[in-house]
Amino acid sequence: MPEAAPLLYIENLHARIEDKQILNGVNLTVNLGEVHALMGPNGSGKSTLSNVLMGHPKYIVTAGRVLLEGEDLLEMSADERARKGVFLAFQAPMSIPGVPVVSFLRTAMKSVRGVDVPIREFRKELRAQMSALQMNDQFISRYVNEGFSGGEKKRFEILQMAMLQPRLIVMDEIDSGLDIDAIRVVSEGVNRLVGPERGVLAITHYQRLLDYITPDHVHVLVGGRIVRSGGKELAHELEAEGYDRIIKETQPEEVPA
Ligand code: ADP
Ligand code: MG
Numbered sequence: 001m002p003e004a005a006p007l008l009y010i011e012n013l014h015a016r017i018e019d020k021q022i023l024n025g026v027n028l029t030v031n032l033g034e035v036h037a038l039m040g041p042n043g044s045g046k047s048t049l050s051n052v053l054m055g056h057p058k059y060i061v062t063a064g065r066v067l068l069e070g071e072d073l074l075e076m077s078a079d080e081r082a083r084k085g086v087f088l089a090f091q092a093p094m095s096i097p098g099v100p101v102v103s104f105l106r107t108a109m110k111s112v113r114g115v116d117v118p119i120r121e122f123r124k125e126l127r128a129q130m131s132a133l134q135m136n137d138q139f140i141s142r143y144v145n146e147g148f149s150g151g152e153k154k155r156f157e158i159l160q161m162a163m164l165q166p167r168l169i170v171m172d173e174i175d176s177g178l179d180i181d182a183i184r185v186v187s188e189g190v191n192r193l194v195g196p197e198r199g200v201l202a203i204t205h206y207q208r209l210l211d212y213i214t215p216d217h218v219h220v221l222v223g224g225r226i227v228r229s230g231g232k233e234l235a236h237e238l239e240a241e242g243y244d245r246i247i248k249e250t251q252p253e254e255v256p257a
Contacts, residue, residue: 005070085167
C-alpha cells in the first residue's frame with residue numbers, strides 16, 4: 001500500500017450480532033487531520049460500528065473490509081489495534097478494581113509504545129495533562145473507573161488519549177450523561193489532540209457535542225447504512241428537525257413515486 005492510504009477506510013461493511021443483521025453496507029473514509037461525526041437515531045448501529053472497530057468478539061463481520069492505513073484492521077488482535085494507534089472511548093468504560101490509574105496508564109503506554117517511559121518523564125507528562133483536564137493529583141492513586149463519576153470517567157478517557165497519542169480516536173457517545181461544564185472540558189481535551197497526526201470519529205446521537213468539537217464531515221447512520229453525509233451544517237439541520245424526516249426519506253416504501 002502506498003503511504004497515502006487513508007487513516008481509516010471502511011468499505012461496504014456488513015455486520016451482525018447473533019442472528020440480527022445490523023450494519024448493511026457502511027462506507028466511510030477518515031483521513032489524518034480530519035474530524036468526522038457519525039450521528040443517527042437510537043438503534044441505527046452506531047455502537048455496533050465502534051464495537052466492530054474494537055474487535056468485540058460478539059460482532060460478526062459478514063461482508064466488506066476495514067483498512068487502517070492500508071492494513072486489514074479486522075485481522076488485527078485488540079492489542080495490535082492499540083499498538084497501531086487505535087483508541088476507542090466508550091459510553092460506559094469498564095472499571096478495573098485494584099488497578100490504580102497511574103499503573104494502568106504506565107502499562108498502557110509501555111504496551112502501545114513498546115518501550116518503558118522513564119518514570120520521571122512519565123510523571124511529569126501525566127501531571128501536565130491532568131492539570132489541563134482540571135483533575136486533581138489524588139486521582140492517580142484511585143482504581144480505574146471505580147466509583148468515578150460520569151465526568152471523571154470521561155476525563156480519564158481523555159487523559160488516556162492525551163498520554164497515548166493515538167492515530168485514530170473513536171468516541172462512542174462520550175458526551176452522554178455529561179453536564180455542559182464536563183462536555184466543555186472533555187471537548188477541549190479532544191480539540192487539543194486534533195491535528196495532522198490524527199483522525200477523529202465522534203459518534204453522537206445529539207448535536208450538542210458538535211457545538212464544542214467542530215467536525216469537518218458529518219454522516220448520518222440509519223438502518224446500518226450512511227444515508228447522508230455533509231459538512232457541519234448537517235448536524236444543525238438534524239438538531240432542528242430531528243431524525244424523523246431523514247428516516248422517512250430513507251425507507252424505500254415511503255419514497256414518493
Ligand atoms: P446505536 O448505538 O446506534 O443506538 P446499536 O449499535 O447499539 O445502535 O444497536 C443496533 C441494533 O442492534 C439495535 O436494534 C439493538 O437493539 C441491536 N443490538 C445491539 N446489541 C445487541 C445485542 N447484544 N444482542 C442483540 N441485539 C443487539
Ligand atoms: Mg450506541
